[in-house]
Amino acid sequence: MSYAQQRNSGRLAIGFGLVLLLHIGAVYLVVSGLGKQIVEKIRQPLETKILDDKPPPPPDLPPPPPPPPPTAPPPVFIPPPEIVITAPTPPPPVQAAVVVPPPAPAPVTRPAPVAPPPPDIPDRNVSAKPIAGPPLQYPKRMQDSGREGSVDVECDVDTDGRTSNCSVVNTSGGSAFADAAMAYVQASKYSPEIQHGVAVKVRHKWVITFKLN
Secondary structure: OOHHHHHHHHHHHHHHHHHHHHHHHHHHHHHHOHHHHHHHHHHOOOOOOOOOOOOOOOOOOOOOOOOOOOOOOOOOOOOOOOOOOOOOOOOOOOOOOOOOOOOOOOOOOOOOOOOOOOOOOOOEOOOOOOOEOOOOOOOHHHHHOOOOEEEEEEEEEOOOOEEEEEEEEEEEOOHHHHHHHHHHHHOOEOOOEEEOOEEEOEEEEEEEEEOOO
8 A cells, every 4th residue: 555545544544533523412412411401502493573663743832922022113214313503704904005005116227338449459350370388280191101191179268368178170190199189188278269359268170180290
């Protein structure tokens, strides 16, 4: 007999022994009366109750109280009459008459008579050439390179012949010519302009030309 057959026969023997023990235990219970008690408990009649789906009626409630008696509507509001109290008109104020004398006439001031200009000073414009000052300097850099140019300058000539507020209006040839022209005009003194025998301040213009010999 092989090992597998021996193992299967052992299992069958164990299973047979267990079944036999269960039967012996059942017989003992029947004989001792325990099984009878179990059977009687199972055979007891069952109690059944029919449940009513409808809830029980509520207890009698007292009737609701009667509604309150209707109240009369409030009376219509009638505004009281408007009383206007007017103050008595005050009497017009008494104005005292005040006599104001007419103002005294302002004194008439007569302008002082202007003395006529002396007949021996005729009118003249600003001198084209200065009467005092350093000579015009030709820019050395422009002279060495053989360049020429011109500058238009404007200045205010005061009553003493001095210049002020000078500005370059136009220039050609380079900025070195403009710098030389401005230095020349600002350091020079000219004969002022004469109008009606009196020296006046005027705006004058010069055209300064730089040419090589």
